[in-house]
Each structure stands twice: as C-alpha cells, then as structure tokens.
C-alpha cells in the first residue's frame with residue numbers, strides 16, 4: 068500500500084471474528100443479552116438517562132463486591148488500570164508496602180509499588196500455592212512501619228486462591244490498609260469486601276462477569292479514601308487520580324473528566340443484572356459444579372492439576388502439559404479444529420501448563436464437554 072494513498076489499494080472486508088468457545092484465562096463468552104446491550108445507540112455521557120444507569124451500575128457492583136462502600140464504580144480501562152489506580156492513589160513516595168507474590172500478577176503489584184515511589188517488601192510464595200498467612204504475619208512483624216498490604220485473591224497465572232479474609236485481618240491487626248486483586252474471583256468465587264474489611268479492591272469486566280474487556284470495577288473503603296485525601300504529594304497520574312475521577316463518578320456532581328465508554332458500560336450493566344438475577348451464591352455454585360465435572364474429565368485424560376485441591380479456583384484450572392507433548396501444537400489444534408481457546412502458561416510456567424478457564428457465561432455444561440472432547444481427540 069502506498070504510504071500517502073488516501074484509499075486502500077484493495078477493498079478491505081468487514082471483520083467477522085470466527086466463533087470461538089472461550090475457555091482460557093479471559094475474556095469469557097458473552098451472554099446474548101450482554102451482546103444485545105452493547106449494540107444499542109450511543110448517548111451522551113452526561114445525558115440524565117445515562118447518569119441514571121451509572122447509579123444502577125454502582126448499586127449492582129456493590130452487590131457483586133458484597134460491600135456498602137459508596138465509592139464503588141467501574142473505571143474506564145482494563146484490570147491493569149484497576150490495579151494501577153489502587154497503587155498510584157494509595158502509595159505515596161516512601162511508603163512501605165508488603166506485597167505477597169505467588170504468580171505473575173503479584174509481580175506486577177511489586178512493579179506498581181516501585182513505580183509509585185514506594186518500597187516493596189516481598190512475601191514470596193511458591194507458584195501454585197496460596198499465600199501462607201504466617202509469612203505475612205512474620206513480614207509485618209519485621210516491618211512495623213509498613214502502611215499497606217497487597218495480594219492477589221485469585222492468581223490467574225496458576226489457579227490458586229488465597230485466604231483473603233485472613234490476609235486482610237492480619238494486615239488490619241498491623242495497622243495496614245489492603246489492596247486486593249479480585250480480577251479473576253469476582254462473580255466466580257466469594258468476594259466479600261465488607262466481611263474481609265478490604266480497603267481497595269479491583270476487578271475486571273471480562274472474566275467471571277462475562278462482559279467485554281476494558282472496564283475495571285473498583286471499590287474503596289473510607290479508610291482508603293482518607294489516605295488518598297491526606298496525600299502530601301499529587302497522584303502522578305492525571306487519568307487515574309481518584310479525586311479527579313470522582314468529579315464524574317462521585318455522588319454529588321457529574322462533570323466531564325473523560326469520555327466514558329458508554330456501550331461497554333451498557334454491557335456491564337446487563338452482565339451485572341444477569342449476575343443479580345442468578346444470585347451470587349448460585350453463580351459461585353455453578354462455577355464449582357462445572358469445575359468438578361471438568362476436573363473429573365481432565366484427570367481421566369491423565370492431566371494433573373498444579374494447585375492442591377483445597378486452594379483450587381473453580382474458574383481457572385491449570386494442569387501440567389504431559390511429558391513429550393508440545394504445548395503450542397495442542398493449543399493450536401484445539402483452536403483451529405475445535406474452536407476451543409485455552410490459555411498457555413505464563414512466566415516460568417510457559418510451555419509447562421495449560422490453563423482451562425470456566426468463567427462467567429463460559430461456565431456451562433456444554434463447554435465442559437467441548438473442552439474435554441477436543442482435548443481427548445487432540446491428545447490421542
């Protein structure tokens with residue numbers, strides 16, 4: 068194509084993605100009602116009707132997070148924006164932050180602390196294991212000046228779930244605020260922000276909420292907001308500075324901050340309505356139910372889970388790639404011949420594990436059969 072040409076030399080066809088069964092680490096399949104909601108007409112982000120929908124979104128998210136926190140809303144941006152917003156607002160230069168790392172996303176938290184000018188104290192845990200609460204207790208005893216504890220509730224890179232209630236309690240006993248990553252857990256396994264006493268919790272739209280990627284639900288306790296308001300230095304990110312975002316999402320005023328991704332918000336509204344109609348407990352038990360069926364099938368195929376049973380996430384099943392089998396060849400055949408997408412291993416687990424997700428609307432019986440049938444054929 069000529070670099071300065073204003074018309075393409077050949078007609079470019081409309082893009083039609085192939086049908087896929089999304090059984091990886093997210094995004095997950097969309098419910099037809101969410102698809103329909105996304106395709107509605109655009110209206111202005113300050114239109115009173117839109118503003119009414121925003122209030123409903125906050126109410127629905129409070130239910131999903133099990134919190135009464137007034138400051139609960141979806142940020143415009145993927146889960147990484149949720150993560151970064153929590154760190155850039157809560158961590159001030161010089162703050163000591165204890166970060167628990169048992170996979171890729173704990174590692175990103177450390178990066179966020181350092182980029183925010185904080186000092187990270189790392190509690191290391193073996194990948195595939197939940198964080199040992201005693202290690203957090205020991206770290207906080209050794210660092211009584213720590214201000215914040217951060218951990219990933221559901222580590223998507225391994226499929227391990229940590230005991231968020233206990234980790235938040237230990238943090239509180241040592242006078243620390245908590246930053247909790249609930250990206251993969253929200254809607255799939257219990258996330259109980261108020262019961263845990265979590266201070267800043269973020270998630271993402273494309274996993275167990277089954278919406279399109281690009282929105283990050285967040286919720287902040289009063290103590291977290293107080294810490295942000297008491298900052299001596301400006302938040303270094305203009306876009307993520309909570310005190311500014313609140314001009315748009317806050318309770319009392321609605322002024323322009325950025326142009327909200329309206330259609331994605333319609334989709335999230337419908338996805339959250341579906342969750343409320345099903346009921347959180349029912350959604351959690353649906354994920355568990357299909358996980359058990361998948362687990363039985365995967366084990367029958369001779370595949371081994373990398374996470375001990377008690378800490379396994381139902382929505383993220385990481386199994387070892389059998390000796391002598393090529394990871395990529397199998398995943399490619401699953402996608403090309405069976406339209407099934409599963410996830411690869413990340414970091415040190417690259418090439419060594421497959422991650423089979425059953426998230427949100429993807430957690431259905433027919434998908435368990437699709438995954439097992441396809442794997443059986445490809446592996447035989």
Ligand code: PLP
Nearest residue numbers: 145146147172223248250251271
């Ligand atoms: N945290 C966890 C635990 C995740 O699994 C992910 C994405 O997979 C993220 C954060 C980042 O989310 P996103 O990819 O939407 O930016």
